[in-house]
Amino acid sequence: MKKLISILFMSILAMGILAACGTGEKDAGTAGDSDKKVLKMATSADYAPFEYIDTEKSSDIVGIDIDIAKAITEKLGYELQVQDMDFGGLISALQNGQADFVMSAMSATEDRKKNVDFSDVYYTSKHVIVSKKGSGIETKEDLAGKKVAAQMGSIQEEKGKELAEEVGFSIENRNRIPELIQEIMAGRLDAAIIEDTVAQGYLEENKDIAGFTIEDADGGYAIAFPKGSDLTDEFNNELKAMIDSGEIDTIIKKYFE
Structure with a gap:
């Protein structure tokens, strides 16, 4: 009798183990089928x-870059997470693993290429000098002796340093574009250097400021990746297809209607 009970118990135990193993394999398979790899965009x-x-x-964060990023990641089968941070910290975010890629109207300059890899260029911009209306600043030469600023870490900051040496003015920086406009209105800055399409929005909203365009920005806007990232080629393939099909132009025009 004891032997019979022992055999019966071992049979039940074995069936329970097999059932548990079967359930575990099924659950793992289901989870794997539904999961998407998350890409963090800064x-x-x-x-x-x-x-x-x-x-x-x-x-929610919206805009041209967000729409392009969503389209590319969806085509590649990734889930997108967008993180907001100061522009000056974006390259560091890539280098320390906080982000998988950066898309933030970032120009693919030779200096930045030393630290990150870039996709193909998807947009080319110009620089605009913004100042208070009636300030008398109508050419870059009028900036001589003035206090001028640009967004920290931006291509406009680099352009400002270049112009400061050429024309003769002091150059400062601020973390965010709205700060530049506020400082101009408060009289703490004489002018700011801002990307043209961004400046256009502020010029339309605020009739107390004026602006004029100077030469094209260097490099053109591109997507930044950590050095050696496999994502660079993946994104480039989709980006090229979107440029060739006109999808990029459609996204850009949507924000200028």
């Missing part, structure tokens, strides 16, 4: 129409 959401928060509608 941006500085103060640069309308490329990346910004339309507070009247929601707290």
Whole structure:
């Protein structure tokens, strides 16, 4: 009798183990089928129409770069997470693993290429000098002796340093574009150097400021990746297809209607 009970117990135990193993394998397979790899994108959401928060509608980050990033990651089968941070910290975010890629109206300059890899260029911009209306600043030569600023870490900051040596003015920086406009209106800055499409939005909203365009920005806007990232080629393939099909132009035009 004891032997019979022992055999019966071992049989039940073995069946239980097999059932548990079978369930575990099924659950693992189901989870694997539904999971998508998450890609973290870093941006500085103060640069309308490329990346910004339309507070009247929601707290979500929207814009040209966001739409392009969503389209590419969806085509590649990734889930996208967008993180907002100061522009000056974006390259560091890539280098320390906080982000998988950066899309933030970032120019693919030779200096930046020393630290990150870039995709193909998807947009080329110009620089605009913005100042208070009636300030008398109508050419870059009028900046002589003035206090001028640009967004920290931006291509406009580099352009400002170059012009400061050429024309003779002091150059400063601020973390966010709205700070530049506020400082001009408060009289703490004489002018700011801002990307043309971004400047256009502020010029249309604020009739107390004026601006004029100087030469094209260097490099053109591109997507930044950590050095040696496999994502560079993956994104480039989709980006090229979107440029060739006109999808990129459609996204850009949507924000200028």
